Amino acid sequence: MSRLAITGTSSLLGSRLLRRAVEARGGDAVLALDIAAPPATLDVRHRELDLTEPAADERLLKILKEESVTTLVHAAFFTTPRRDRSHSHELESIGTLAVMAAAAAAGVEHVVMRSFTAVYGARGQNPSFLTEDRPLEAGARLAWVRDKLEAEQHASAFARRYPDLVVTILRVAPLFGPGVRTFYTRLFDKRVVPTLLGFDPLVQLLHPDDALDAFEAALARPRAGAFNVVPRASIPLVAALHLAEKVPVPIPHPIAYAASDALWAAGLVEAPGAFLDYARYPCVADGEKARRELGFTARYSSRDALLAYLRYRHPEGVAAVAEARA
C-alpha cells in the first residue's frame, strides 16, 4: 500500500489538492496532515500534525512510516502575510526542514513542494520572462518572501544530500479565481484601488484549476528541480483593475510606500509596503520548462482567471458586463 500525504490541507491549494486526490485515488490512498481535520464530508485519512512544534520531524517520521507514505505534497504555506512573523517562519522555513528530514528518513520517493513565483522578487532589472535558473531574491525585504526562499533552500539541500529523494518545487503564480481569498483578491473587492503613478507592470493570475493540473502533472512525472507554474497569458495591472470596474487612484510611489508601511504598522492593511514592488516592477515567470518536462500547459489566461473570480464574487454583476463587451 503506497499513500499520498498532503501537508497544509487547510490552505487554499492544499484543501483543493486533497479533494482532487481523494476523487482520483480514493479516500484510503490519501492522508491529510494538518492541525485541523479536513471537512467531515470528505472521506479521507487524517493525522494531526503541527509543523511548528519542536519535535514535528520525529512525529511526522512516525506517521509517514505507519501510513507507508511514498509520495508527499508539501503545501503548508501562507499566501497572505501574517503579523506573527516568528510563527510563519517556524511553519514555512523550519517546518519545511522538518518535512524534508522526515521524508528522507522515511524513504519517501517523491516530494512535491508548493512555492511562489514571488520568490524571484519584483525588480526593475528582471528579464521579461523569469526562468527557473534565475537566482532568487536573496536578502528580500519581505519576511514573507524570505521564509519561502529558505524553505526552497532547505528542500534543495535535502534533494542534494539524498539522491533517491526526488524533490519537485512548483513555483506557482498568484492564484486568482473562484474561492480564492487572499490579501490581493480582497483588494479587488474594494471600489477604489490605489495604484502606483506611472507604473503598470504585467501580472500573472493563475486559475486554481490550472495550479491543480500542474500538481497532478508533477505527481505523474517525478522530476527533480523547480518549475514555474504560470497562466497562458499575463495582463497589465491597470487593465485588470479596469476589467474589474474598479476606480484606480494613482499615488506617487514614495508616498505609497510610506503610507502602506504606516498603515501596516497601524494594523489597517493586510500587507506591508514592500509588496508594492509587485505593483511597480514585473515579476513574470516563464512556463516553458514545465511544459517541456512536466507536460503542463495552463488552460486559462490571466484574464480568464480574473473574470472567473469576478463571476464568483458578483454572480450577476461586473462579470456579465465584461463578458457582454467581449
Next chain:
Amino acid sequence: MSPVAKVLPMRRPTSEADALRDRVRALEDALRRAEAAGRETAREGLPVAVARLLQEGLAGVRWDSLARALSAAYFSWHSEEVDEFGFDRKFTETVRPFFEFLYTVWWRVEATGVENVPATGAGLIVANHSGVLPYDGLMINVAVRHEHPARRECRMLALDMFALLPFLAPWLSKSGAVRANPENGERLLRSGELVGVFPEGVKGVGKRFKDRYRLARFGRGGFVRLALRTGAPIVPCAVVGGEEIHPVVAKADWLGRPLGLPYFPITPTFPLLGPLGLVPLPTKWSLDFADPVATDGYGAEAAEDPILVNRLSEQVRATVQRMIDGRLARRRSIWFG
C-alpha cells in the same frame, strides 16, 4: 436561447417542455431587466458623474457608474488582451497619428532603402542611437509600417533605463518595445518578428552635441550573436537628424543620479523652459536602410566565435557610419536637409 427552446420540445414530453419553456422565458425576462438596468447606469457617463460630484460632494458619487465609465474610457483606447511582452495593438493604433504627425510634418522624414527590410520572417534592424529620448526607434517603426509594402511592425529593444522610468516604461511596452536583453531578442526573432536594436545603447542617446554622429562602440557585439543564433538578416540603418532635436550641451549627472536617471541632459531649452523644453526641435530627418547582411550561412555555433562576431559587428558599424557620413556631406541645412 432560441436553439434550446427549439430543440427541447422534440425530445421531451409536452408538460415538461412547457415547464422548461416557462423557466427559460422567466430567465430571459430577468436577463432583459438586468441588462436594461445595466444600460441605464452605464449610459450615465463621466460628465454626469462629475456633475453629481460637484453638486452633492462625495455622497453623490455613484461608484458603480463612475467605475464603469472609467473602464469604458480606458478600454476605448486599450485592448483587453496584450501579447506576452505587453504590446497593445489598440493603444498603438490610438497614439499612431501623433507619431505620423512627427514623421511627416515635424521631422519630414525621408526614408530610403526600406525595401531592404525583409518582407516576412525575422529580421534585425541595427541603427545609430541619438536624441536623448527614444524618438529614433519610433520613427523607424513608422517608416517600416508605412513605407514598406508588407506594413510590418518593428519591435524595438528598449534600453533598461527607459524600461524603469515611470510613465515611459508602461507606455513603451504597450507600444511594442521590449527590454533590451539577449533572451527577449531571441524570443522575438524566433517567433519571426522584426526587431530593432541600437547597439550603442546609453552611450548613443546621451551623446553630447559636440560628439554628434560619431558612433560609439557597438556594445560587445551582442546583436551579432543574436542574429547568428537565429539566422536573422541584419539590416543596417542610419538615422540623421535625431542628434539635433535635443542638443545636449552639458550633462548634470549630480542631478540625474538622485532621480534614478543615468544622465541629466541640459539643452538650450531644457530645463530652462520647463516642459516646453521637452518639445523636440523640428530638424529634417533621413533614414537610410542598407543592404541586409545575411547571417544564416554561418550556423548557430558561429555565435561563439568572437573573431567573427567582432568582424560582423564592425562591418555593420562601418556601414552605418558610411551612410551617416554620406548624408552629412550632402546635407546643407539641419532644418531643411
